[in-house]
Amino acid sequence: MQATADSTKMDCVWSNWKSQAIDLLYWRDIKQTGIVFGSFLLLLFSLTQFSVVSIVAYLALAALSATISFRIYKSVLQAVQKTDEGHPFKAYLELEITLSQEQIQKYTDCLQLYVNSTLKELRRLFLVQDLVDSLKFAVLMWLLTYVGALFNGLTLLLMAVVSVFTLPVVYVKHQAQIDQYLGLVRTHINAVVAKIQAKIPGAKRHAE
Numbered sequence: 001m002q003a004t005a006d007s008t009k010m011d012c013v014w015s016n017w018k019s020q021a022i023d024l025l026y027w028r029d030i031k032q033t034g035i036v037f038g039s040f041l042l043l044l045f046s047l048t049q050f051s052v053v054s055i056v057a058y059l060a061l062a063a064l065s066a067t068i069s070f071r072i073y074k075s076v077l078q079a080v081q082k083t084d085e086g087h088p089f090k091a092y093l094e095l096e097i098t099l100s101q102e103q104i105q106k107y108t109d110c111l112q113l114y115v116n117s118t119l120k121e122l123r124r125l126f127l128v129q130d131l132v133d134s135l136k137f138a139v140l141m142w143l144l145t146y147v148g149a150l151f152n153g154l155t156l157l158l159m160a161v162v163s164v165f166t167l168p169v170v171y172v173k174h175q176a177q178i179d180q181y182l183g184l185v186r187t188h189i190n191a192v193v194a195k196i197q198a199k200i201p202g203a204k205r206h207a208e
Contacts, residue, residue, distance in 0.1 A: 025168045037165045044158045132193060 027033045046055050067089070074088040087093065128134045147156070171178055 025164060026172065027165075027169055033165070037161075040161045040165075041158070044154060044161060048154055048158075132196065135196070 023029060024033050024036055043055070050058070071088060074085070077083075078085055124130070125134050125137045151159070
């Protein structure tokens with residue numbers, strides 16, 4: 001009974017995250033998506049110019065400069081106006097920001113689920129449980145060697161972020177044409193895979 005409740009709770013959490021991610025990627029709240037997208041781009045562009053340590057230090061200094069300046073400004077203003085408003089960040093200092101045991105357990109369970117799933121899939125591919133799937137994975141890794149030779153990790157990450165925030169919107173606007181081309185590509189790939197399966201005895205028996 002407890003396992004069923006935990007599973008339902010995990011499904012609700014995943015559904016909530018998925019809904020929020022879809023809203024962001026499809027620009028349903030332009031302001032919110034713009035802030036997230038711009039923040040990612042700024043961070044990645046900064047990483048191309050500075051080290052991670054430098055960026056963290058600069059961000060911390062910027063935040064501290066803003067909060068210290070505001071604190072001094074409010075203190076001077078209170079002294080001049082002879083008011084007793086107290087600490088300007090009192091409301092935020094009193095906010096509860098600690099994670100409960102249930103929240104930690106929830107996020108740990110999510111992480112454990114994805115890690116276990118990934119490890120099982122990698123084991124299946126590397127130990128050739130399905131010959132065709134392992135061959136596809138090998139081809140993908142081979143293509144990535146060429147991609148890695150052309151672009152570094154940060155460039156690829158930057159391209160991935162831009163693609164994630166632009167391709168869904170492009171797909172929605174041109175769905176019919178894209179589906180048509182994807183159908184042609186899928187048909188061609190299936191034909192190639194069928195030829196490979198016909199020539200590899202182990203793959204052919206597995207397909208049957």
